[in-house]
Amino acid sequence: MMSPDEIILIIHKENITSCFDTLVEITVFLDRQDLYHLYRVVDDYYEHIPPTGLGLMLLGDLSIIWETAESSDDDFWKDQEEWEIIRWRFHESSGVHTLEIEDGTMIHMLAERRYPLSREI
Incomplete structure (x- = not known):
């Protein structure tokens, strides 16, 4: 599925193979359902293998999108x-x-979720 150097997605319905370096590129290309499916696949893939390189960044970014708690106790949101x-x-x-x-730093957030952003942001 992934190598430390690139993220590869295969979209079966159009038989397209695309290479991406960042989640920004992926969010332009995918719809919400595909993005959630990608998160589930990446999360399952790294369940027993420690992520590294771009895989670690992708898992972290996808986790912020789908798992962010509404409390501001998370260290990511403190500064x-x-x-x-x-x-x-x-x-x-x-x-x-x-x-x-x-x-x-790039922060990716779903439109309808509540994130612990300060008023200044």
């Missing part, structure tokens, strides 16, 4: 006052917002 958002994009097909922070 928001230091974030400088340089770009905020919405990918309509998947319903995912992508925030790009000045340090290069």
Whole structure:
């Protein structure tokens, strides 16, 4: 399924093979159902194998999209006052917002979920 150097998705209904380096590229290409299916496959794949490289990044990003608790106790959300958002994009097909922070961090969030964002963000 994945190598440390690339993420490969095979979409069977169109018989298309595509290579991606980031979740941003994937959210443009997939719809919500496909994105959730990807999360389940990646989560199952890494259930007994520790993820590394792009696999680790993909699993982390997908986990934030699908598993974020509504409490702000999660360490990821604690330093928001230091974030400088340089770009905020919405990918309509998947319903995912992508925030790009000045340090290069990308945060992916589902449109209808509640995330522990501060008012300033």
